[in-house]
Amino acid sequence: MERLRKLGDVVDAQPISDDFIYIQRKDEFAGEERPPFTTAIVSAMRVTRDALSKVINGANDCDFVANVPKGAIWEGSAIEEAGANNLGWGGIGELMSALGEANVRGFQRKEFAFVLRGLEQHTNVAALDRLYDRLIEIHRHSYEPLKAVLLNEYELTAEHIRRARSVYGQFAAIVRTNPNGGATTDAKGIAKELGAEIFQWGEFLGRLNRR
C-alpha cells in the first residue's frame, strides 16, 4: 500500500476490505484525472482458476487482480477466467504499469500482449493453448503442436532456463522476448541438454513454419 501511494500516478489508495484496494489516480505529467479502479489482491505462488473465482465472487467488484508474491505463476485456466471477466491481471509490477493506462480492464503484461498478437496473426497458427503465463502450446495448421516458454531476461543465463524447466515443465522452444541482450554460452548449453532451442522473437516466427 505504501509503495502504491508513493507513485506519481496515484492520488490515493484505500483498502475497501481485506483483499481489495480502491485506487484514485491521475496522469502524473498532464495532471488530468484518470478513472479510479478497484484491484483485488491475492497472494499465491500459483494462481488458479479457483483463486480467481473466489475474487470474482467476492465482496467487491474489481477491475484488476494483482498477485503479490514474486516468482509466482498463473495457470492458464486462471488467465482464461480473468479474460472471460475482462479483468486486468498480473503481479505488483503489472499493477503499477496498468496505472498509466486509461482503462485497466483486460490489461496484461505488454510482453504477453505483443507475443499473443504476433502468434494470432501468424499464418501457420491454428490455435493457442495458454498453459501458464509464460508457457504456450501452439497448434499449427501444418506440423505438430509446439510448446514455447517466454523469457524476458536481458542476459538469459543457465539458471533462468533450469528455473523455467522446473516451474513450467517440458518445452521445445525458449523465446527471448527481450530484443536486447542475449543468451550466455552456458544458457545455450543447458537448453541443448534439455532438448530445447533458444530463439529471438523474429526467429521463432520463422521456426513456426518448420517441422
Added chain:
Amino acid sequence: MNPDVAWLREKAAACGALLESTKWYVFGSVLKVYPSCSDIDVLIIYKTTGDVARIRASVVKLELERPIHLLFMTEQEEREVNFISSESCIEIFPGSSRP
C-alpha cells in the same frame, strides 16, 4: 550508506556465510534512488546448482521484508557478459566495498 544496501549487506552476510563459495552484488536503481519503489536487484555468482537452491530458500524470507530480484550467474557467464563492470555492481558479500 543507502539503507536498502546496508540492510541487504547484513542479510547477505547471514545467508552467504552458509555458502562461502558465492559472491553477492547489488546493482540497478537501489544504488541510485532511495527510497526506491523498485525491487532490489542482486547478482549472485554461484558454483553449483545446490548453491542456487539454498540461496533461493533463504531469500524467500527476506522478500517478506523487501522486494528482491535475484540474478544468478556462474563465474564463466559473468566473465562472458562482463556484467559486474557494465552494471557498476557493488559487492556486498563477502567483500567490503561500499557505495
